[in-house]
Amino acid sequence: MRKYSKGLFKMTRTGLELNTDLSPWLRWCIGMAILMLAATPLLYVIRWW
Numbered sequence: 001m002r003k004y005s006k007g008l009f010k011m012t013r014t015g016l017e018l019n020t021d022l023s024p025w026l027r028w029c030i031g032m033a034i035l036m037l038a039a040t041p042l043l044y045v046i047r048w049w
Contacts, residue, residue, distance in 0.1 A: 007022040022030075 004021040004023055005027065007018070007020050007027075009018040010016070
């Protein structure tokens with residue numbers, strides 16, 4: 001049996017709330033998306049240097 005962890009997502013202005021179990025694959029995908037989003041400004045700076 002795989003390990004699933006609880007995921008919680010909230011948006012304050014729209015009132016959206018999501019509680020779900022996240023699989024390891026989905027957690028990895030979310031983590032990679034966050035890392036790529038955080039690295040985007042750095043890549044722009046390096047490109048225009």
